[in-house]
Amino acid sequence: MQVTTEAMIGTVNGALTAPRALLLGRYDQAGRLQYVGRSTKTVPGRQPGKPH
Structure with missing residues (x-):
């Protein structure tokens, strides 16, 4: 079973x-x-969501 939730990006480190x-x-x-x-x-x- 996979459980997911939504979250917001609060800040970027770097x-x-x-x-x-x-x-x-x-x-x-x-x-x-x-x-x-x-x-x-x-x-x-690498961009998030893009295959590597």
């Missing part, structure tokens, strides 16, 4: 042109963005 990781958040019931996790280390020159 330069926008060469991000190292993405910090993710979800809104709580009070409407505040709460940190929920981070992406794995990104691969330089």
Whole structure:
């Protein structure tokens, strides 16, 4: 079984042109963005969602 959820990119760790990781958040019931996790280390020159 696979469980998924939606999250927003709260910030980029590193330069926008060469991000190292993405910090993710979800809104709580009070409407505040709460940190929920981070992406794995990104691969330089690879766009998310594109095959490598």
